[in-house]
Amino acid sequence: MSARRVVITGVGVTAPDGIGVKNFWSLLTAGRTATRGITFFDPSPFRSRVAAEIDFDPEAHGLGPQEIRRMDRAAQLAVVTAREAVADSGLDPAGADPYRTGVTIGSAVGATMGLDEEYRVVSDGGRLWQVDPAYTVPHLYNYLVPSSFAAEVAWAVGAEGPATVVSTGCTSGIDAVGHAAELIREGSADVMVAGATDAPISPITLACFDAIKATTPRNDDAEHASRPFDGTRNGFVLGEGSAVFVLEELEGARSRGAHIYAEIAGYASRCNAFHMTGLRPDGVEMAEAIRVALQEARLDAEAVDYVNAHGSGTKQNDRHETAALKKSLGEHAYRTPVSSIKSMIGHSLGAIGSIEIAASVLAMEHHVVPPTANLHTPDPECDLDYVPLTAREHRTDTVLTVGSGFGGFQSAMVLARPERRAA
Structure with a gap:
């Protein structure tokens, strides 16, 4: 039997200066840059002090107080983005077989922001060698294990099939979608909610990339600091964001009249x-x-x-x-x-x-x-x-x-x- 063909029927994006697919595409086609000086914390001790931050208000995007308290920023981005993708697909989660619907989420660094912030709290800003766990948030374990990202998205979309986190560094976002497509091709799922999320703009991340001089020191011109393929390029600009897709088997998507963006060929x-x-x-x-x-x-x-x-x-x-x-x-x-x-x-x-x-x-x-x-x-x-x-x-x-x-x-x-x- 030939392998089943897999198509993309829903897209969600949360990116710097481009929350939602429409705003994201508008940014790209206008050639606008969303890079700026870091505002999340004081970046003055670091070599590279520019990033592409998202002006993201989780409450304004439908997350409740308990969800906000429970989830690291990267998980919040993934859940909001997944909801957009499912809505865009026109797929009714209540009408789908939950055991045939799965989730695959990619992430390189997991809950970096949450872990960084909680360490500052329990160590009193690094002053205490022996930290005090009494000051941690009650859901600190969710920050430690990246598998919580897949669980949060699965709960948000009602998926009870395969749930996986893929972490292969900077290829995680491609690899997560590729893995999800393979699950549909082999018959392990009919629908996959797949994509990736990372919110790495934190002191520990800046320190790591400063150490190997991978990020740009062009701090006096943040708007034009990211220069791929240009002769004056001198490093990348750190960013954050999420993109999530609804993947379906081709004939199933056609039978329900879904809009097909592309086949993962x-x-x-x-x-x-x-x-x-x-x-x-x-x-x-x-x-x-x-x-x-x-x-x-x-x-x-x-x-x-x-x-x-x-x-x-x-x-x-x-x-x-x-x-x-x-x-x-x-x-x-x-x-x-x-x-x-x-x-x-x-x-x-x-x-x-x-x-x-x-x-x-x-x-x-x-x-x-x-x-x-x-x-x-x-x-x-x-x-x-x-x-x-x-x-x-x-x-x-x-x-x-x-x-x-x-x-x-x-x-x-x-x-x-x-x-x-x-x-």
């Missing part, structure tokens, strides 16, 4: 087994993930209309990714628009892969490719068409979206219109 992940933070310049592992994803989709390189790049804005990543695209797509790489939305909303670690999937399906929906903001100075080593500064109308039926993460993780996903893949 192919997915693959590889690891370079090379270095915890370093990348080989030839991009061979990402190229292999792309090759396998296209093979699974039964599409050749020339079918790719747009590449939604990882494009972190570090010197080594952008060179590595450019080489991988040339290796996997051949001459077609030079004819294909490529762009990085991290230039506008920063790098939300595990969440960004799912947010980039959202940007990809919206590019297909509207036949518009979002730009790479802040790209003014060409880098001779990055010589593809990176759609600088301004969004571009472009027929987009098949999109390749890719991710790269510390630890050597490299993932690729092919999204296509079902009718194009059938043809």
Whole structure:
């Protein structure tokens, strides 16, 4: 029996300066940047003091006082985003078989903000070596175990099927959706609510990335600090956010008249087994993930209309990714628009892969490719068409979206219109 085909029928996004799908797409197509100086805490002790924060009021977005007290910010983002995705899908949770409905949520760093804040409380700002647990919130255990994210989303959408958290660093968002699609293909579920969330803007995260100089020190120009593929780039800008999707088996979605954004036609992940933070310049592992994803989709390189790049804005990543695209797509790489939305909303670690999937399906929906903001100075080593500064109308039926993460993780996903893949 052939594997079942999986489609996206609902989209939810909570991103910097783009809460909700409509606002998110408006931000991207306008080429606006949501990066700014950090306001969540005093960033003055740190090397990098810029981030892409979300002006998020959980109560205004439907969360009650008990939910707010119980959940870390990353879980709050996931629940609000999942509710938007389910509403967008038109799926009636009461009419679905709860045991055939599952949840997969990706996250790189879990409840970082909650754990960081609670440590400050129990240690009296770091003064006490022996901390006092009497001062913790009653749900501190939920902050410790990332599995609570999947549980919260499952409760919110009434899912009683497979529930999983995927944590593969900065590819978590792609990998979580890829895993969910596989569960539907193999018959373990009919519907999956899948995506990723991260809210990492905290002192401990800044300190970690300061130590390896991965984030930008361009603190005097926060609005233009994220510069993927630009010759003056000097590190990524930390962000936060969530994107969640409703995935369904193709025939089931068609039978209920659902709007289909895209088919998840192919997915693959590889690891370079090379270095915890370093990348080989030839991009061979990402190229292999792309090759396998296209093979699974039964599409050749020339079918790719747009590449939604990882494009972190570090010197080594952008060179590595450019080489991988040339290796996997051949001459077609030079004819294909490529762009990085991290230039506008920063790098939300595990969440960004799912947010980039959202940007990809919206590019297909509207036949518009979002730009790479802040790209003014060409880098001779990055010589593809990176759609600088301004969004571009472009027929987009098949999109390749890719991710790269510390630890050597490299993932690729092919999204296509079902009718194009059938043809």
